[in-house]
Amino acid sequence: MTTIHDHLEEFYGLPVHDFPEVPDASEALPELPAADSVAWRVRVDYDEDEETWVDRFTRLLDTVAAERVRALIVGSWGAQWENSSAVAVEALVAARDRLPELRAIFLGDITMEEAEISWIIQSEVSPILVAFPELEEFGVRGGQQLAFASVRHERLAQLTVQSGGLSGEAVRGIAGCDLPALTHLDLWLGTEDYGGDCEVSDLAPILTGAKLPGLRDLALRNSEIQDRICVALATAPVVAQLEGLDVSMGVLTDEGAGALLTGQSLTHLTSLDMHYNFLSESMRSAVRSLLEPAGVEVDVDVDDAGYDEDYRYVAVGE
Structure with a gap:
């Protein structure tokens, strides 16, 4: 990782x-x-x-x-x-x-x-x-001044953008790309304090999966709007084609996890990653109870997060 x-x-x-x-002048370049x-x-x-x-x-x-x-x-x-x-x-x-x-x-x-x-x-x-x-x-690591024009690329299989804050403009550029061979997409969306002003609507082309027919692993994580992302994923067409779904590292509460669990079936997944979250123990138990018997590998580890409403931050901001 x-x-x-x-x-x-x-x-x-x-x-x-x-x-x-x-x-140095007296040294040779190492082999x-x-x-x-x-x-x-x-x-x-x-x-x-x-x-x-x-x-x-x-x-x-x-x-x-x-x-x-x-x-x-x-x-x-x-x-x-x-x-x-x-x-x-x-x-x-x-x-x-x-x-x-x-x-x-x-x-x-x-x-x-x-x-x-x-x-x-x-x-x-x-x-x-x-x-x-x-x-x-x-x-790519770092979101400040990141610009990403929407392009078509025939061969790209993995795209990762790590940030403490990814702008809506950058997200729209990425989401607008036509990437027929992409199997793995990992976006760290971050927090508005560090430029992460994207909205769920900016992710719409990703959520439909129309330009990503080969996508199998999707990570939309490290976001302060993690609940809203999970609400959207509950009915997003792209989920049906996935093997791995990652909504970890963000401000995920029972609201978002509950929406995801009560939306479309997730039992076809091989893994669901929610680690670093603000879920109650009863919700973590519900996630495990619903998905683990179906063979889904579930990670609902709290890590360094917690449940205190006054201290809810993404895992990686500054």
Whole structure:
């Protein structure tokens, strides 16, 4: 499971390898793995590295067999609370002809120690999908200034957007995408305090499933409107085609869980994730009693949440 506390250790089924900084004049560049055997992470420390992110990325392309690289991770690009990801997006797009085998990109593998998730300044990221029509997995962390134009992509199978607050405009852009091969969609919607001003209506194209015929796992989570999302999911056509449904990490109360349980049947699911919630013990018991006998794997763990009405927050905000 990806968290905001640790860097990715695996991506696209490959171990992650940090492309090294420029060695001292007296040192040789360390031996590197085969270009297609790892997911390459390119990151710089804003207060220690003299090399820019673009310089390090360019050196990666010139050092390894770029034509064989399968997965790339964009880590810290330096003072990401002041500088947007546009510099990395533009560099990736410009290098598209050198990366014919690239199948996975994660933009913003930045931990809390490097920058709070709400501080990360993103940019317009859909040019990456346009530039890489063979891309199968795309992940983004950070919602500030994130823009996502509605595009069609024939091959993308997994899309993840992690944020402490995802704007309605960005959600509408994502929801408007035509992604016939998508099997996994994971959106952290966040809270209005950090830019998460989306409404359930912004999710309408996702909830119908019309442009997502292959979708099997849907996560609409980390939201302060989690109850309203669950009310909508209770009758959403997309649920019938799902195997996994995730409504965790948000302000989920008995109202939302009850609506979900009394709506359309969920017994066809293989998993229902509600972990981190504000459910009463009786509601948690009801969820288990209804779904576990049908073979649904249910997670209603409270984690660090609780039931106190005065302290209800999403799991990841700032």
